[in-house]
Amino acid sequence: MRPLLSWGTWRAVLARAGRPRPSADYLGVLDAQGYARNPPVGACELQGELDRFGGISVRLARLEALDRLDATAFKKGLQVAVQQWQSEGRTAVWLHIPILQSRFIAPAASLGFRFHHAELDSSTLTLWLGEGPSRLPGYASHQVGVAGAVFDEGTRKILVVQDRNKLKNMWKFPGGLSEPGEDIGDTAVREVFEETGIKSEFRSLLSIRQQHTNPGAFGKSDMYIICRLKPYSFTINFCQHECLRCEWMDLNDLAKTENTTPITSRVARLLLYGYREGFDKIDLTVEELPAVHTRLFYKLYHKELPENYKTMTGID
């Protein structure tokens, strides 16, 4: 068993968690970097960052000396710190724990902390200190799947697959889960290529499905988006691992067959409508716009807006 640190050592260890700016830390006020002011002498020295919602964040990765601290001593220190933060009116505590320090999770849980999320090599626990039920923002709630309806206007053919390992084999569009940070259209193009060998480019977003408590999404919600893609290769070379069949099918046939899923049938009819009356009737087109507060960009999808409405020229 690891040696148990004395309470004095624990205080010293935790005091090192703050930035090396002791003079500012001891001013007794919140400093410019948003670090919590030091509590009165005699109370716990545990320092975290104060966020703009009145919560405290503690990052165990910054507390290297914790390697020598055992779970029981950690629990005592955390308990004192939480009482101090609560008396100061803090609304919440966020505890960021590297995976190899996970022995501190159970002690925190015994004080009421619960997992907010975890990914790869760290977890984040929270404890709500404010009044009423927790108002902390939740973690990602949806997985996003994207399918590509690859339609060739010249031949009126649409690319469809049948999944391997399904009880009932029904025609559907190739597609799959988006990778982290991947744009909707890019997911559609990638998945279509991986499953069928067909190269294509994004044309529009056609339909969105939302479904909850999805077993395949670890109980979370599922957003499934269908895009219209234009093919620029036509020789099928489908993934034997994922697909049983892959074909270019006449769009009329797909719109009429019963051997398909309700959503595929609906989108086939939508495409038929667009093919006959103009794709502007069904397409959501995409544009990249700048975010206000960051240097990031985002993609925005909506029905195509006539140019005079975009620029407000001649609109009074």
Add this chain to the structure above:
Amino acid sequence: MRPLLSWGTWRAVLARAGRPRPSADYLGVLDAQGYARNPPVGACELQGELDRFGGISVRLARLEALDRLDATAFKKGLQVAVQQWQSEGRTAVWLHIPILQSRFIAPAASLGFRFHHAELDSSTLTLWLGEGPSRLPGYASHQVGVAGAVFDEGTRKILVVQDRNKLKNMWKFPGGLSEPGEDIGDTAVREVFEETGIKSEFRSLLSIRQQHTNPGAFGKSDMYIICRLKPYSFTINFCQHECLRCEWMDLNDLAKTENTTPITSRVARLLLYGYREGFDKIDLTVEELPAVHTRLFYKLYHKELPENYKTMTGID
């Protein structure tokens, strides 16, 4: 320190993890419920459920005697079990750990396990055993925010707010993050009411924004959806906590003002287009459809489809 269990006891403890169907478990083949067949005598007795992708799931919550097991003994047992599963060609191991048993996380991590996800009182770790990079599905990748563009056709007024606590106060639509299991339209109606006191009903989905590596989404992606709502109350009673101002503004003014965000301005112009030329030009309407393999229903959004295309009547 907790007493260390002998390897024999550990084997016995782990053997209890399977369902109480010893005769089927010992048939030496995968049984109908998908439980892994028992390994040869002398190897580790750790049992998990075999999934249809060739992975093994171990639920520590089912191993009550683990309360008496320490982390070192757990690590040894897990190591032997992993070697056994790998030799049997299993592709992955899923380890489900209750929060109060989190002392087993670090030992698993030292064998290569990483967090797949965690929520409230349990975490799930994974270890990929297959060839090449992991093909395990990721966890929820997006948070979903929904805003309500509450537009009153009779007066051409639209409901806008200015957030409190923003450096630059810009007019925008009320909105916020969806609750777990909440439909897009319900989020819009709820957020509008909470922020402004206005009651409204869902009319259509207008626009979707996708943004990645969002700091406000814990580094995950953000899907932001704007709905068109129709008000059925008009007296503003806005939340002083969240909003600085709240007004019914002429839609023309919102479409022209510079004191707004790019996305609000764009959607205001889209609404103006719909108001003048017909909302069917901009609306994605919603319908509830049954899922194929479950008894669940989902909501599907796309451009309204003429009735003859829906039923394929008179379409050849």
